Amino acid sequence: MSRPLDIGIGQIKGLLLKMGKISVDATRQALDGFYKHEDNYAEVKMWSNTVQMLAEEVEDRATELIALNQPMASDLRILKAYIKIAYDLERYGRYAMDISEIRHRIGQWSDIDDDRLTLKELGEAALKVMEMSLKMIETMDETMIFELSKIEASTDDMYFENLKNLSKCKGDPVAIVANLLTIRYLERLADHGSYIAESISYAATGKRISIR
């Protein structure tokens, strides 16, 4: 027989996975718009706002579950983790919106012809971290944190490498600014992926580990 608490926790998990799916799709869409010089800000912003609304719903439901059921041990850890994860997923949506906003705010630019820049690879790595973090929410498999942390570390390396190369770049200043902002947002997206992994690890094991 399911406990009422199990039903509530399951519903919140469903909301988180929905937030995650929307966020990953929105990030992919924002990057696609960036690469193709298309202004899709309005649509990505709408998805970001949807994620934000769902984050508030998660917070409300988790708070209500805690107040009414007074959970302990793994139940309490899961709800604490879910509240934190809702914030991280909200940030996913916000960074997707920030990426799409660059083209919307600063207009067109000429692409930089420099083989040293690896923005697309960084984008794929950040998306991989995001997808893995969602898989961890779905499966509660804390062992995935190690693989995730390796990819996340590679996003840090790529970020600093691109930062260095962009600082020496002689291309269109608008393009440099646009690339600079985007690599920063991608690095932050991957950071939030690692925070989600840490939260799942804590919920599953009760041990706090940091991969930052």
Add this chain to the structure above:
Amino acid sequence: MSYQINEELLRFRPKMAQDKVIFNDFNLWYGEKHALIDINIAVKSNIVTAFMGPSGCGKSSLLRGINRMNDIIPVARSTGEVLIDGKNIMGSGINVYDLRKRVGMVFQRPNPFPMSIYDNIAYAPLLHDVAEEEELDKIVENSLRGAALWDEVKDRLDDSAFSLSGGQQQRICIARALSINPDIILMDEPCSALDPIATIKIEALMRELKEKYTVVLVTHNLQQAARVSEMTAFMYIGEIIEFGATRDIFENPREELTEKYITGRFG
């Protein structure tokens, strides 16, 4: 400025407190029933220690081991040691009446005596000859203050204790326990018959009492144990399954049985 947060600092560290009560290989039988099995724990001084577990697990029996209340059950027998401040109270030559002066007890249901508020508190000091009559007024006032009841009853000390609410009656019982100046206060589900408001007052009182006394609490209410205690023991069928810092027990228990019990997945 650089600083480090040591997680240990954020948690209660039982090693810092002194052992007040130590159970060494303590076993208890009621006739053929082995009610407590190889109990080995140390209750620290000046904190609240909670015993929790399902009905019949032995938590009240363990509590009664601290003031030898099990002695009044004809079929009860025990082996092992219970040390208070290093002295084995199970040994020969122990005067149980003297022991119970040091170990006050509060029960599940408020059980004031059928007498005035004043006499409820003065009764034990007179019985145990721990006070002259002229000292009684001070003892009564101090005990009622200690139980956070003085301001509510100071103008009606001659009223019957039965005229008080359930929560006030329970605090009368706590004041009664304090009147003989014990070291240890045992509380056997002290809030189970009280409403939420009275429960909050008793819980607040427990936090104050531990400044002067060692408090041992038996409770079915997990949240109450989490709210008021520093150390918690989880018991099951006469055994201590897990004993540790309350925050660890409720957030990340080591034993699967503890996890199942406190998350309601038991049985």
